[in-house]
Amino acid sequence: MTWLDIGALDDIPQRGARVVKTVQGCVAVFRTGDDRVFAMDDRCPHRGGPLSEGIVHGHAVTCPLHNWVFSLETGMAQGADEGAVATYPARVEGGRILIDAARLIRGRAA
Amino acid sequence: MRKKLVVIGAGMASGRVLEHVLAQDPDGWDITLFNAEPRGNYNRIMLSPVLSGEKTYDEIVTHDDDFYRQHDITCRFGESVVRIDRANKVVLSNDGGAPYDKLLIATGSAPFIIPVPGHDLPGVITYRDMDDTQAMIDASHRPGGTAVVIGGGLLGLEAAAGLTARGMAVTVIHLMGHLMERQLDPAAGYLLQKDLGARGLTVHCKGATKAILGKDRAEAVLLEDGTVYPADLVCMAVGIRPETRIATDAALEIGRGITVDDHMVTSDPDILAVGECVEHDGQLFGLVAPLYDQARVVAATLLGQDAAFRPVQTATKLKVTGVDLFSAGDFADGEGREDIVFRDPARGVYKRLVIEGDRLIGAVMYGDTADGSWFFGLIKDGTDIAAMRDTLIFGPAWQGGTGADPLAAVAALPPEAEICGCNGICKGTITAAIEGGAASLADIRAQTKASASCGTCTGLVEQVLASTLGDAFQMPAAQPVCACTDLTHEDVRRLIKARALKSMAALMQELGWKTSCGCHHCRPALNFYLLADWPLDYTDDAQSRFVNERNHANIQKDGTYSVVPRMWGGMTNPAELRAIADAADKYAIPAVKVTGGQRIDLLGVRKADLPHIWADLNKAGLVSGHAYSKGLRTVKTCVGTDFCRFGTQDSTGLGIKLEKRLWGSWTPHKVKLAVSGCPRNCAESTCKDIGIICVDSGYEVGVGGAAGMDLKETQRLAKVTTEAEAIDLTVAFVQLYREHAKYLDRPYKWLAKVGLDWVQAQIVEDPDNRAALIARFDLSQSVYQRDPWADRATPQAQADFAPLADFTREAAE
Numbered sequence A: 001m002t003w004l005d006i007g008a009l010d011d012i013p014q015r016g017a018r019v020v021k022t023v024q025g026c027v028a029v030f031r032t033g034d035d036r037v038f039a040m041d042d043r044c045p046h047r048g049g050p051l052s053e054g055i056v057h058g059h060a061v062t063c064p065l066h067n068w069v070f071s072l073e074t075g076m077a078q079g080a081d082e083g084a085v086a087t088y089p090a091r092v093e094g095g096r097i098l099i100d101a102a103r104l105i106r107g108r109a110a
Numbered sequence B: 001m002r003k004k005l006v007v008i009g010a011g012m013a014s015g016r017v018l019e020h021v022l023a024q025d026p027d028g029w030d031i032t033l034f035n036a037e038p039r040g041n042y043n044r045i046m047l048s049p050v051l052s053g054e055k056t057y058d059e060i061v062t063h064d065d066d067f068y069r070q071h072d073i074t075c076r077f078g079e080s081v082v083r084i085d086r087a088n089k090v091v092l093s094n095d096g097g098a099p100y101d102k103l104l105i106a107t108g109s110a111p112f113i114i115p116v117p118g119h120d121l122p123g124v125i126t127y128r129d130m131d132d133t134q135a136m137i138d139a140s141h142r143p144g145g146t147a148v149v150i151g152g153g154l155l156g157l158e159a160a161a162g163l164t165a166r167g168m169a170v171t172v173i174h175l176m177g178h179l180m181e182r183q184l185d186p187a188a189g190y191l192l193q194k195d196l197g198a199r200g201l202t203v204h205c206k207g208a209t210k211a212i213l214g215k216d217r218a219e220a221v222l223l224e225d226g227t228v229y230p231a232d233l234v235c236m237a238v239g240i241r242p243e244t245r246i247a248t249d250a251a252l253e254i255g256r257g258i259t260v261d262d263h264m265v266t267s268d269p270d271i272l273a274v275g276e277c278v279e280h281d282g283q284l285f286g287l288v289a290p291l292y293d294q295a296r297v298v299a300a301t302l303l304g305q306d307a308a309f310r311p312v313q314t315a316t317k318l319k320v321t322g323v324d325l326f327s328a329g330d331f332a333d334g335e336g337r338e339d340i341v342f343r344d345p346a347r348g349v350y351k352r353l354v355i356e357g358d359r360l361i362g363a364v365m366y367g368d369t370a371d372g373s374w375f376f377g378l379i380k381d382g383t384d385i386a387a388m389r390d391t392l393i394f395g396p397a398w399q400g401g402t403g404a405d406p407l408a409a410v411a412a413l414p415p416e417a418e419i420c421g422c423n424g425i426c427k428g429t430i431t432a433a434i435e436g437g438a439a440s441l442a443d444i445r446a447q448t449k450a451s452a453s454c455g456t457c458t459g460l461v462e463q464v465l466a467s468t469l470g471d472a473f474q475m476p477a478a479q480p481v482c483a484c485t486d487l488t489h490e491d492v493r494r495l496i497k498a499r500a501l502k503s504m505a506a507l508m509q510e511l512g513w514k515t516s517c518g519c520h521h522c523r524p525a526l527n528f529y530l531l532a533d534w535p536l537d538y539t540d541d542a543q544s545r546f547v548n549e550r551n552h553a554n555i556q557k558d559g560t561y562s563v564v565p566r567m568w569g570g571m572t573n574p575a576e577l578r579a580i581a582d583a584a585d586k587y588a589i590p591a592v593k594v595t596g597g598q599r600i601d602l603l604g605v606r607k608a609d610l611p612h613i614w615a616d617l618n619k620a621g622l623v624s625g626h627a628y629s630k631g632l633r634t635v636k637t638c639v640g641t642d643f644c645r646f647g648t649q650d651s652t653g654l655g656i657k658l659e660k661r662l663w664g665s666w667t668p669h670k671v672k673l674a675v676s677g678c679p680r681n682c683a684e685s686t687c688k689d690i691g692i693i694c695v696d697s698g699y700e701v702g703v704g705g706a707a708g709m710d711l712k713e714t715q716r717l718a719k720v721t722t723e724a725e726a727i728d729l730t731v732a733f734v735q736l737y738r739e740h741a742k743y744l745d746r747p748y749k750w751l752a753k754v755g756l757d758w759v760q761a762q763i764v765e766d767p768d769n770r771a772a773l774i775a776r777f778d779l780s781q782s783v784y785q786r787d788p789w790a791d792r793a794t795p796q797a798q799a800d801f802a803p804l805a806d807f808t809r810e811a812a813e
């Protein structure tokens, strides 16, 4: 894996998210209340809602458009809803956020 | 001939190495021990009890002169090693040198100093060694002395508690939202802060130090937010970094610490390193338990035995007498992890276990840590806990006891806690009535008046009945806020006031929330309740708001946003219209529409453009229209006396006055107003949350209308003769609604619950109460009536609204 530094942990508010633009679309990078980071496609499988704008609770996010809830760890929809979002390895080191570059830049098409 | 072992640093790690080596091979080595401090090995972690006066320095010495003499160790204390000459295998100090066959670097860490102005003034110290401790003890001898500790982690809090014990007035400044955020979750951090507060310590979270003020020595600390705390002594405890300077100069391999392999050997086979100065497998160490394991491996390597260092889990405790906290393992929650939370608000106890599969992987405990080491054992050993999962949280001693009482929150209320706000009835009055024979809600209402007015405390009264009468009382099923709690919205609102809960962490702890940080149902509601009840104390939490309120624009189905500037009372002018037209051109707005609320909507704006378009509109005097908020939306007006041949009063003017007074306020659901100049009602006042109809003799104020999913006609609140009275009634009504309604109840839904009579009694018939409501509304507006656009038309906000990174260009190349 090639880890790419995409910014400082403090660039994202706790229980919030920011996006990273790639050729295949935006990737949402979440920071949870316990300062972990998770990355997944910024597109809800329901009707394309921007997941980065959802409310983050525990290790889950609620889509802002119709309230589907997704696990940040697996990308799976929770409860009765069915669907999944692609996730990308991400971690924090020395206050910086690192994301697996190979998958981020070449993306799903590769 | 004996081999020469030179050790740099007489700290906790090297002390252990010496013991192991000497125990197994007492005569094999000729040992020289350098230490920058003018003393030998002592138990650094016991500096805190020395500071607080519970121990003396002599009691914490681990290796005394006798030990060094017995083992023939050459002590060179007070001598800093300044250079390692690897080619000739000698170390050089400021006072000579020493040759080595094997060298052990054990230089520990250096405290981090934030380079703010004034950091080098006398009176500013760190907390690392005996000299620092002595300096703090000396400073505390001055009567009435004040101290500021920067950093609310383990070290900072131990320093603060020690200084407090020595009689100083101490303030802790902490950058993060809660204390010890690396070891504690917000709930435990809240309890810790509460306990420290009760001991007289002042804690300032989210405080960034800007400068240390003083002429010849430290006198005060200035924060970024302008707060100034007087300080005769400033202790910086903001973190440590490995002391690697001599290793770097000697060109050893360095990461954040001195890189060692599993045998604790550096990139030079004759040089080993141990303790906080090392980095092993990307990891640094700041607690003694792993250092002791390293020390064992160092000794084995020196003695030619095979041993490998494997880091194990560590647990944290704070050494402040009377404060009980414990944390271990990974206590983040998440998918596939089960979170078991136990809260006993009355005793100030909080415990949280995190389980993955059938293993316990983390624990945070506050107030009762008796079972901490048992849980820690389960984590370290990876014990299968499937069989005891249901009762795990009660600890090893638990055998068939009872679980947590769902009524605990109410049972824990003291007798003087107010249950019914309308009638000022305390819990004690209600329990007295129950003891006197009252056995139902109706009895309580008749005998005490509690819950006989607005009724929002009904749930609480029932719980007092249930907790007092036990099984003799049948609780009606109430709808809880969400799966995170058993309490209803009404219960939560009453308890926030009765128990003065002023933060999300306080609320979730004291009311026994079942999740660590709520969910998308409860968090927006709680955020509103807290800001409505404590405008001065509570800090609005953007992350608990729905996207529209967080981004101050309505999200569209394609992820773009709409922007609606305020047009006061529906009035506008050519300059504003030009600014809107220019903005529509500049940002290539796909659709411009006149809304049903008498203003203009710019649809399809990209998020990154929002702060820019706002800045442009701001320049023309336009502010946010809050078309996205649970707050004041529009005040529709008709042209009124200025132009209309039927107009009776200045309906446009009144509408503008109302909008200017109410804008920016947050409410349980949206609030829309209208003012019509005569009963023909061109502004559609009769289907608004508050609608005013002007007539010859004054103003008819109606409330509780709507024209959305339900069509509701307003009910007449009162008829008044002056414009000022109409404004007063409107403001008081909005505040009453803000203080009592359930989140997401429009005024008509709330009115149906409390009744128009009750509302009239509060604001029409009771002038004192009306004035008090208005005063509370204005106080809240002093904090919240701010244009969110102006606040975000800054470079920082513009950066925050833009993507964090953009890889579209790199990939294209």
Ligand code: SRM
Binding pocket: B554, B555, B556, B561, B562, B564, B593, B594, B595, B596, B597, B598, B599, B601, B627, B628, B633, B634, B670, B672, B687, B705, B706, B707, B708, B709, B710, B746
């Ligand atoms: C823009 C506008 C339609 C228009 O083009 O005219 C509009 C647009 C939306 N309305 Fe509305 N409403 C608009 C006037 C109205 C009116 C008419 C009025 O205010 O006189 C009503 C009926 C009156 C009333 O509220 O009682 C109205 C009743 C609703 C409702 C139903 C509320 C109810 O309690 O039943 C919703 C849903 C909600 O708020 O939960 C809603 C929600 C919405 C939302 C916010 C839907 C959403 O959550 O995204 C729409 C946002 C679109 C956008 O991105 O701008 N809108 N909406 C009007 C903006 C007025 C303004 O200047 O602020």
Ligand SMILES: Cc1cc2nc3c(=O)[nH]c(=O)nc-3n(C[C@H](O)[C@H](O)[C@H](O)COP(=O)(O)OP(=O)(O)OC[C@H]3O[C@@H](n4cnc5c(N)ncnc54)[C@H](O)[C@@H]3O)c2cc1C
Binding pocket: B008, B009, B010, B011, B012, B013, B014, B034, B035, B036, B037, B044, B045, B046, B047, B048, B079, B080, B081, B082, B106, B107, B108, B109, B127, B128, B129, B155, B158, B243, B246, B274, B275, B276, B277, B285, B286, B287, B288, B289, B291, B317, B319
């Ligand atoms: C107040 C306080 C409370 C603590 N409480 C706890 C606790 O409760 N639990 C816990 O597990 N840990 C605690 N710690 C952390 C613990 O003390 C350290 O992890 C431990 O002391 C590190 O051991 P070490 O041998 O690596 O470094 P140290 O013990 O710091 O020893 C390094 C020594 O090397 C000397 N030195 C540095 N450079 C040179 C040089 N160039 N030449 C000569 N000498 C040099 C230094 O002067 C120092 O004496 C606490 C620390 C402090 C300061």
Ligand code: SF4
Binding pocket: B638, B639, B640, B641, B644, B645, B646, B647, B648, B651, B676, B677, B678, B679, B680, B681, B682, B683
């Ligand atoms: S409300 Fe009455 S006065 Fe006002 S515009 Fe309509 S008809 Fe004219």
Ligand code: FES
Binding pocket: A044, A045, A046, A047, A048, A049, A063, A064, A065, A066, A067, A068
């Ligand atoms: S688009 Fe995400 S829930 Fe509908």
